Amino acid sequence: MRFVWLIALLCNVAVADAPNPQRQQELLNMLKHDCGSCHGLPPKGGLGPSLMPEALAGKSDELLLDAIQKGRAGTAMPPWQPFLNVEETAWLIRQLRQGFGQ
Structure with missing residues (x-):
């Protein structure tokens, strides 16, 4: 029974981390138009690298989060921290x- 409680708690935390539906649409629009301008549509790469699931498979969430939040010096990747928490x-x-954008 304790295991079921833990799973329910973790599911609630995951749902709580999701932005509200309106913000989700704003974020998807940003992903498509702003990120897509460099990473391509679908995001198979362009000026920036591919953002397809297979290209991200070997990269940790922490690495991706750092790249998005802080940008990448010496590249066209800007920091998105002013716009995204x-x-x-x-x-x-x-x-x-x-697989967004496929």
Whole structure:
């Protein structure tokens, strides 16, 4: 019974981390138009690398979160921290890993 309680608690935390539906649409629009302008549509790469699930498979969430939040010096990748909080960035990473834009 304790195991079931733990799973329910973890599911509630995962749902709580998701932005509200309106913000989700804003984030998906940002992903498509802003990120897509460099990473391509679908995001198979362009000026920036591919964001397809198979390209992200070997990269940790922490690495991706850092790249999105802080940008990458010496590249065209800007920091998105002024526009995205950590929870929104993590939500976008989950969308990319699930194949957004395919």
